[in-house]
Amino acid sequence: MADSTPTRYHFDFLILGSGLAGLTAALKAAKHGKVAIITKKLAGACNTAKAQGGIAAVLDDDDSIESHVADTLTAGCGLSNESVVRKIVEAGPARMADLMDWGVAFTKRDEVDNIGKDELHLGKEGGHSQRRVAHCGDITGKALSETLLARVDAHPQITLFEDAQAVDLIATRRLGWYGPNRCLGAYIYDCKRAVVHTFLARFTILATGGAGKAYLYTSNPDVACGEGVAMAYRAYAEV
Secondary structure: OOOOOOOEEEEEEEEEOOOHHHHHHHHHHOOOOOEEEEOOOOOOOOHHHHOOOOEEOOOOOOOOHHHHHHHHHHHOOOOOOHHHHHHHHHHHHHHHHHHHHOOOOOOEHHHHOOOOOOOEOEEOOOOOOOOOEEOOOOOHHHHHHHHHHHHHHHOOOEEEEOOEEEEEEEEHHHHOOOOOOOEEEEEEEEOOOOEEEEEEEEEEEEOOOOOHHHOOOOOOOOOOOOHHHHHHHHOOOOO
8 A cells, every 4th residue: 555545456365364363364365366464553463473372282192182172161161162162173283284384483392301303392281181282482472473474475475464454344235235245345444644445355354353452451452452343243244
């Protein structure tokens, strides 16, 4: 967004958010078309970069999907949706493989205890019955964010728009069109030049994170306001 003239952009994929979910979606989608990532501040200014612990996944022969599912449901005290938990847990090993393929340097066992060369050092955190938490020292989120951002910056199919605030989704129902409701993209406010641009896309992906900053006392960064959920609601999406 080089000037203050309202512009219409066309992409195959429009992704709102530049945390781990948004960056992962962008790298996956870039195999199938041109991608725009919208982030309202600098790309690394999100919850992902502040996460310290690690990623829980079944990565050891002594562990199992069923054990991980059971631990998660127990920790959720009956509030977890079992089908969602199962899908996430089952996808964990493959997503970890993606991250390692993209160059994320997870801590190895020989870096900690001089054994298990090239094996991941897996931590055992609260609620887990097995060691299954892969980490990058104690700056896992920062390492993930920096590694994936480097991949995104180098990818010819991906364009990153920083200091760009999503205003609203462009939904056909709100435009008065007949037929099924569809999302055509979003209106994006260029914070530096005070102008609203139109981003049209075949697919729009919301990866805007949570709403922790809606509370007075929180460690969440200023960007975690939950506006992605609000935009989806206004566009008649199922929330």
